[in-house]
Ligand code: ADE
């Protein structure tokens with residue numbers, strides 16, 4: 426099997442995908458029309474032309490605008506179901522999806538509306554496609570600590586449906602320390618913890634995510650590379666980084682995929698995984714990310730297998746399931 430065939434054949438777990446970032450323009454138009462909500466675009470082509478980002482904020486402005494058309498439970502179901510169909514195409518057999526409740530509750534959409542729509546899609550994905558999934562609720566870090574506390578309160582009745590709590594949105598100027606107390610409360614309530622850190626923000630934010638939030642995984646983390654002591658800690662603790670190569674390229678975290686550090690980090694023994702982040706906006710789903718990395722950095726079959734194994738090891742599924750998928754990968 427050559428590398429491209431192997432990429433398609435490997436079972437994979439996706440650990441870093443924002444469900445609002447899977448919103449394809451075609452579905453956005455359809456939902457906007459049925460909800461009678463105006464969007465500032467005349468056509469799907471016009472939407473795609475707007476996807477011309479130069480940093481994280483320029484993307485987030487468009488991403489939040491797109492999410493405004495999501496109102497009803499069925500909208501959230503349709504959004505997640507469309508993503509699960511992409512998972513099936515890419516052999517993503519398990520996914521841990523972020524959702525941003527504040528993006529919706531700020532507009533008057535009930536927390537339960539969002540969660541019930543997503544949850545129903547997760548159940549159908551298991552029944553109809555054999556794909557397992559978990560939900561991770563993210564706090565928007567550009568909003569206040571008080572707002573995050575309020576969101577955590579809203580999530581408590583749905584604790585059994587949400588595996589972890591995360592931190593996303595505009596990184597620079599909003600360090601993990603801003604949310605130390607909210608995350609302590611989330612940990613006490615029994616949530617696992619993840620946080621975006623070291624995407625645009627400095628290595629200090631990764632240290633804070635580790636020390637203050639006590640994360641189980643770091644989302645992105647690619648700037649950890651700038652701090653040798655931090656890198657050594659990530660290696661020693663086998664701390665997973667959920668890396669998103671096409672996202673890093675589109676948001677100008679790297680200038681060219683040949684300059685991406687994922688291959689070097691893998692060779693150094695960092696527990697890196699490949700993920701799509703916001704695939705509708707960044708030009709590709711899971712396999713597109715693997716293919717782009719392989720085309721630029723020429724990974725061996727063993728390295729590609731290691732990336733897939735890492736995705737299951739870093740996931741929140743039970744150890745019997747992990748072992749089952751890892752054994753399947755090793756036999757390929
Ligand atoms: N929200 C959606 N995608 C994100 C990203 N890549 N970084 C931070 N917040 C996000």
Ligand code: ZN
Pocket residue numbers: 441443593621644702
């Ligand atoms: Zn992200």
